[in-house]
Amino acid sequence: MGTADLHIHSIYSGDATTTVRAILKQAVDVGLDIIAITDHDDMRGSQEAQELAPKYGIEVVPGAEVSTSDGHLVALFVKTLPPYGMSLIDTLLHIGRQGGVAIAPHPFNHLPNSLSMEAVLGALTNPRAKGALKGIETHNMGTQNFDKIAQKLSIYLPLAKIASSDAHIFWAIGAGRTEFPGKTSADLRAALEQNTTVPIPYEEEFSAKAILSWVHRITLRRFGYASDARSASTPINTQPISNSMIKRIRKKRDDA
Ligand SMILES: [Zn+2]
Numbered sequence: 001m002g003t004a005d006l007h008i009h010s011i012y013s014g015d016a017t018t019t020v021r022a023i024l025k026q027a028v029d030v031g032l033d034i035i036a037i038t039d040h041d042d043m044r045g046s047q048e049a050q051e052l053a054p055k056y057g058i059e060v061v062p063g064a065e066v067s068t069s070d071g072h073l074v075a076l077f078v079k080t081l082p083p084y085g086m087s088l089i090d091t092l093l094h095i096g097r098q099g100g101v102a103i104a105p106h107p108f109n110h111l112p113n114s115l116s117m118e119a120v121l122g123a124l125t126n127p128r129a130k131g132a133l134k135g136i137e138t139h140n141m142g143t144q145n146f147d148k149i150a151q152k153l154s155i156y157l158p159l160a161k162i163a164s165s166d167a168h169i170f171w172a173i174g175a176g177r178t179e180f181p182g183k184t185s186a187d188l189r190a191a192l193e194q195n196t197t198v199p200i201p202y203e204e205e206f207s208a209k210a211i212l213s214w215v216h217r218i219t220l221r222r223f224g225y226a227s228d229a230r231s232a233s234t235p236i237n238t239q240p241i242s243n244s245m246i247k248r249i250r251k252k253r254d255d256a
């Protein structure tokens, strides 16, 4: 079996605190075979990870977490970023046309940005859109106290069951992972298509520690520090974000 964490945020998400290379190092250290960096409406972290991945000995599936008008949607195996703000159906059509697949992240919990049951059932009964929707997060480390309905309903839905970390801090990476037959991204893709994935949830009680840790790290980020590791063999440290990195992170905002 291979192991994947398909929902991780890098420094290219404004609410996350870990550089791409630190994510790669941590992912290898915790035994993941495949990851997807799924920043909010941004694929630069995913692209950077794909370029660096061979040096770390891990496979990276291209991805992003797209803000649809119905809620968040994790897009995987996509070549280009779907525009944000479209309906779930239109976003699924966009993903499907370019050969990608989608996972409904942290659904059915009435949190802002979560897809509703109506939206997901609507997509699954839409003949053109349903082909792209392949998975549902039954376990999301960040929303684990709100995942019960997704866990119960997923039994009746023709969707692969996924556990993800939704990590915004480096040590959460892999706290929520999905097993699949095989090891490669092609095997993962087949498991998503054939609904043969096994969600492995984060086992500890969700604690104030995770929230406090995130608050601590996001505050450090505001002051220009991020969790970083320069290579697969160096430790993960809180380090000043380099000027070139700041430029890269800011570029999109200036372009927009
Ligand atoms: Zn989300």
Ligand SMILES: [Zn+2]
Pocket (backbone or CB within 6 Å): 007, 009, 065, 105, 166
């Ligand atoms: Zn997320």
